[in-house]
Amino acid sequence: MKLTKVFILILALLVPQLSMAQTTPAAERAWKPFFAKFRAAVKKRDRDALAKMMVREFYYLSSGGDENDNNDTRDETFEYWDTSGLGAWQALEAILAQGAVVNTNMREFGSKAPSRISPPIANNRRAIKARSFKWYAVFEFRKGSWYCTGFTECCD
Numbered sequence: 001m002k003l004t005k006v007f008i009l010i011l012a013l014l015v016p017q018l019s020m021a022q023t024t025p026a027a028e029r030a031w032k033p034f035f036a037k038f039r040a041a042v043k044k045r046d047r048d049a050l051a052k053m054m055v056r057e058f059y060y061l062s063s064g065g066d067e068n069d070n071n072d073t074r075d076e077t078f079e080y081w082d083t084s085g086l087g088a089w090q091a092l093e094a095i096l097a098q099g100a101v102v103n104t105n106m107r108e109f110g111s112k113a114p115s116r117i118s119p120p121i122a123n124n125r126r127a128i129k130a131r132s133f134k135w136y137a138v139f140e141f142r143k144g145s146w147y148c149t150g151f152t153e154c155c156d
Helices: 002-021 025-044 047-052 074-083 088-097 125-130
Strands: 054-060 115-118 135-142 145-153
Touching: 025 047, 025 088, 025 135, 025 145, 047 054, 047 074, 054 074, 054 135, 074 088, 088 135
Parallel strands: 054 145
Antiparallel strands: 115 135, 135 145
């Protein structure tokens, strides 16, 4: 009887984590080419290419929001990265160089889409709580393609 209760408790703890970590075969196939293109565009500061790989409602540092009311925060994002003095472009390049992992701990509320996060340490609850990393980027697989949904400092 005790063994059954322990087993049920373990299942209850593991199933939500496993289901959130699930990804689709299409998302898996599309990830490596997307990530390579995204890294190359960041390195070149190619705003046109990046804009196609980012969501319109992109979340950037403290998200100043859509200041020009064009329903698109990517232009504000690039301006902020250029002028903030925080070294955002360099930070983005550095975290992307560390790779990305399936995102189970920094997911957008309610999203069931496959997601990845960079750097890999950003997927560790202890590291999040201890603020063991300065920056992170989140990616989501939407409508058959990967997109970067945000890049910000840890951890609000």
